[in-house]
Amino acid sequence: MEQLFVSSSTEETQEIASRLATKLEQGTTVCLYGNLAAxxxxxxxxxxxxxxxxxxxxxxxxxxxxxxxxxxxxxxxxNHLDLYRLNSVEEIKAFDVEEIWSDPSNLLIIEWPEKFVDILPHKRIDIFLKATTDDEREIKIITHW
Ligand SMILES: Nc1ncnc2c1ncn2[C@@H]1O[C@H](COP(=O)(O)OP(=O)(O)O)[C@@H](O)[C@H]1O
Ligand SMILES: [Mg+2]
Structure with a gap:
């Protein structure tokens, strides 16, 4: 499933995220893609x-x-993970990520997932954020399951 939103403020982006959270029946992996300040x-x-x-x-x-x-x-x-400063699969595995994402009591949110996309679980939510103006963000949510 794919959904596209346009947010005009920080608060609106948080509102879109909260609404997504209401639909989560169990923990999953949420991957957040986008440049710095997206x-x-x-x-x-x-x-x-x-x-x-x-x-x-x-x-x-x-x-x-x-x-x-x-x-x-x-x-x-x-669990909030920011991979910006990591460079190897060994480094990310040292954070016990496989144990975390295989347990439904864990919600795992990953910033900069593109660096390790090959090892991420297939069942996940991908979210692409793009700044279109200072205050506007395009937010594309793709659910894989
Ligand atoms: N519509 C919007 N949605 C999200 N952030 C916004 C929006 N408009 C302006 N901003 C600003 O952009 C910045 C986003 O920063 P941050 O969330 O830390 O980005 P990232 O984690 O992608 O580097 C914040 O300073 C925030 O106030
Ligand atoms: Mg960040």
Missing amino acids: GKTTFTQGLAAFFRIPRLVSPTFIIMRQYPVTSHPVIKTL
Whole structure:
């Protein structure tokens, strides 16, 4: 399934993300593609807001942040991974990603997934973000399952 949205503000991007989160019955892998400042972390904040995680910050320097979720029947952890600084498959595997994405209690959100697209699970949601003006973003959501 493929959906296309146009967002005119940070808040609208977060709203689109929260609406996607309402449809998740269990944890999955959400891949966020797009240039710097396209809105990948902003989108992730919208997902986090749905799960009542108040303050999600970019994990760029520490690669992964994990947040406990208590508001969902199946999803118990939101895992936010930023691959920007990683360069090899060994490095990403060291974060136990295979264990994380095979467990339905984990929601895994990945920024810069294009670097490792070959090893990502086939069952995932791909989200392509593109800045069209300062405040406008095209958001394409493709669900693979
Ligand atoms: N419609 C919009 N959607 C998302 N971010 C927007 C939008 N308009 C402006 N912005 C700004 O663009 C920047 C996006 O940053 P961020 O989410 O950290 O991007 P990324 O993680 O892709 O590098 C933020 O400063 C945000 O306020
Ligand atoms: Mg980011």
